[in-house]
Amino acid sequence: MSRYYVTTAINYPNGAPHIGHAYEAVATDWLARFARLDGRDVRFLTGTDEHGLKIAQAARAAGLTPRAYVDGMVARFVAMADALAISRDRFIRTTDPDHARACQALWQRMADAGDLYLDRYAGWYSVRDEAFYAEEETTVLADGTRVGPTGTPVAWVEEESWFFRLSRFTRPLLDLYARQPDFVQPASRLNEMRAFVERGLKDLSVSRTSFDWGIPVPGSPGHVMYVWVDALANYLTGAGFPEPGCARWWPADLHVIGKDVVRFHAVYWPAFLMSAGLPLPARVFGHGFILNRGEKMSKSAGNVVEPVALAARYGVDPFRYFLLRAIAFGQDGEWSHEAIAARLNADLANDLGNLAQRTLAMIAKAGGRVPARGEGGEAEARLLAQADALPAACREAHAAVRPDLALDAIFAVVAATNLYLSERAPWSLRKSDPAAADTVLWHAAEVIRRVAILLQPAMPERMARLLDFLAVPAECRDFGFLDRALEGGTALPPPAGLFPRVEPDQPERVTSQTV
RNA sequence: GGCGGGGUAGCUCAGUUGGUGAGAGCGCAGGAUUCAUAACCCUGAGGUCGCGGGUUCAAAUCCCGCCCCCGCUACCA
Numbered sequence A: 001m002s003r004y005y006v007t008t009a010i011n012y013p014n015g016a017p018h019i020g021h022a023y024e025a026v027a028t029d030w031l032a033r034f035a036r037l038d039g040r041d042v043r044f045l046t047g048t049d050e051h052g053l054k055i056a057q058a059a060r061a062a063g064l065t066p067r068a069y070v071d072g073m074v075a076r077f078v079a080m081a082d083a084l085a086i087s088r089d090r091f092i093r094t095t096d097p098d099h100a101r102a103c104q105a106l107w108q109r110m111a112d113a114g115d116l117y118l119d120r121y122a123g124w125y126s127v128r129d130e131a132f133y134a135e136e137e138t139t140v141l142a143d144g145t146r147v148g149p150t151g152t153p154v155a156w157v158e159e160e161s162w163f164f165r166l167s168r169f170t171r172p173l174l175d176l177y178a179r180q181p182d183f184v185q186p187a188s189r190l191n192e193m194r195a196f197v198e199r200g201l202k203d204l205s206v207s208r209t210s211f212d213w214g215i216p217v218p219g220s221p222g223h224v225m226y227v228w229v230d231a232l233a234n235y236l237t238g239a240g241f242p243e244p245g246c247a248r249w250w251p252a253d254l255h256v257i258g259k260d261v262v263r264f265h266a267v268y269w270p271a272f273l274m275s276a277g278l279p280l281p282a283r284v285f286g287h288g289f290i291l292n293r294g295e296k297m298s299k300s301a302g303n304v305v306e307p308v309a310l311a312a313r314y315g316v317d318p319f320r321y322f323l324l325r326a327i328a329f330g331q332d333g334e335w336s337h338e339a340i341a342a343r344l345n346a347d348l349a350n351d352l353g354n355l356a357q358r359t360l361a362m363i364a365k366a367g368g369r370v371p372a373r374g375e376g377g378e379a380e381a382r383l384l385a386q387a388d389a390l391p392a393a394c395r396e397a398h399a400a401v402r403p404d405l406a407l408d409a410i411f412a413v414v415a416a417t418n419l420y421l422s423e424r425a426p427w428s429l430r431k432s433d434p435a436a437a438d439t440v441l442w443h444a445a446e447v448i449r450r451v452a453i454l455l456q457p458a459m460p461e462r463m464a465r466l467l468d469f470l471a472v473p474a475e476c477r478d479f480g481f482l483d484r485a486l487e488g489g490t491a492l493p494p495p496a497g498l499f500p501r502v503e504p505d506q507p508e509r510v511t512s513q514t515v
Numbered sequence B: 001g002g003c004g005g006g007g008u009a010g011c012u013c014a015g016u017u018g019g020u021g022a023g024a025g026c027g028c029a030g031g032a033u034u035c036a037u038a039a040c041c042c043u044g045a046g047g048u049c050g051c052g053g054g055u056u057c058a059a060a061u062c063c064c065g066c067c068c069c070c071g072c073u074a075c076c077a
Helices: A020-039 A053-060 A066-083 A097-112 A164-178 A187-198 A227-232 A233-238 A244-248 A259-276 A305-313 A317-327 A337-365 A378-388 A390-399 A403-424 A426-432 A435-455 A462-470
Strands: A003-008 A043-049 A090-092 A116-125 A131-133 A155-164 A256-257 A286-287 A290-292 A333-335
Touching: A003 A020, A020 A043, A020 A066, A020 A131, A020 A256, A020 A286, A020 A290, A020 A305, A020 A317, A020 A390, A020 A403, A043 A066, A043 A233, A043 A286, A066 A305, A090 A233, A090 A435, A097 A227, A097 A233, A116 A305, A131 A233, A155 A259, A164 A187, A164 A259, A187 A259, A227 A233, A227 A259, A227 A426, A233 A244, A233 A462, A256 A259, A259 A286, A259 A290, A305 A317, A305 A337, A305 A403, A317 A337, A317 A403, A317 A462, A333 A337, A337 A403, A337 A426, A337 A462, A378 A390, A378 A403, A378 A435, A390 A435, A426 A435, A435 A462
Parallel strands: A003 A043, A003 A256, A043 A090, A256 A286, A290 A333
Antiparallel strands: A116 A131, A116 A155
16 A cells, blocks of 8 residues: 655744644644555654754753753653644654764765855844845844844854755756646645745855754764754654665655745755755645634734643544634634634534434434344435545545545535434334334444544544444444444444533633743 | 735635526524434525726626735745
8 A cells, every 4th residue: 555654844842832833733643644544554753843043042041951951842742742642653853863864864965966065154144033134134223233124133144154056956946846736735835936946046054153053064073054954854864764764755745834834845855855866755735824813823922822721621632623624724724712612512512423422322222233224215325425425535635635625525424414314303213114213323323434434533532432332343443444334233332422512611711821 | 016815695715617596614593393412404684796997698707907915025833
């Protein structure tokens, strides 16, 4: 079966994880779980990007060594991954020993290709932005402070630096975009990248001598790698590069990233790989941001929210569901307690939870065994036809990196099943035609089984419980078993509510200040 | 400034190459029902389809102008 290597961006642990980190992690987890259930050989990588000047400074401010500082922060990212049921195969840290080896091997390949050269870099540098600015991009404030375009202070910095011949790759990158238009998605992002590259690329400074919290440049004492070489290489490390066996996983099938880092993944990363003579990832998908009432979260706005607290408040699976369903993947979306509660009540409690409850309760009352299938009529055929169409629709959504569309399709079938029950009214048939009532309940239960299987990537724990209620053996829950219909007569455990309604009010605040 | 994407019911959005009375979900109102988590099912409420022109038998859908929002424009999820 085909293999599927999928990654999130690695997170910079200079602050606590927030809902944006959770969003990317959950979406990528959905992709990975879906592929596993679909029988593919999956590797799912996520982790943290721990080097750089900002970390070194934060550590010093905290009176810690950089290593001690990141150890403390990274623990919070790992805790978030645990709390959100992120099924990663590895949590990579750029401070891991094998990552240094991978980076240096990548560097050596780029050097061997003649794409690295030593020069001097001089310019106005913003520590906060980790960016150099051209003189005309800076302005001098009334108090004499020179600031960059983002308003952060800049200082004149001149240092020796290794440069990467990015300029050489203008043409190859444009060819890549032309040959493989789905390399960057959504398509609007590809257009932006093309426009960016068409303006021409300048060589890129890829080492620093001004600090040492980074991966040493091989054979060049005093130089550490510029953070993006270091960070991007994590995807190779996660595949086992430079060991020979890394061909099993590399190239990656998909990098899931935020729209703010599309350029690094769509321009620098393929250029590095081309230089190194390594195959390119198949696709890069830049998702949107989750805004709180239209605003990006920031500590100063006081709207930083701990995703772990939200998961605790609403339940891990419901919170995951909200993230996956409420936002068209690729676009920005908004969240609020009101929006979460409305979504969970409408979809999970009213539609899916109630469907499961009414069906299982009727079955329990009728003897607690899977009813006999019997002879279905037109209504049954119609219902099953809709359920039959679901796997293909979900696979299509998965291929398009659109979990929201997969959930749309699944919940349309949930709604159809509620309607089916209303029309067939098995509670009435029970008195007039018990066999017909059984047939109706069997069909409802069977559709619920398929829905539950397909919803596992979004809500692994709750769907496991639902499948338990249907007595579906644990080993019969991957997509290969979608066609193995429920067998009449199977004893079922007593059902219980899966998705209680949640109150839209929020008695306790789940926001919290972070470091 | 340049390039790109948008402005459609209270909210979030669908609306292929212009054409049966402008749609979905949520929210709201009424009804029906009682198997079920005050849930499910039915019905409805009417939005100048950003503004102004134009093309056409016919435009939300094409053209022109204008207003507003957003993204990218060399390094923050």
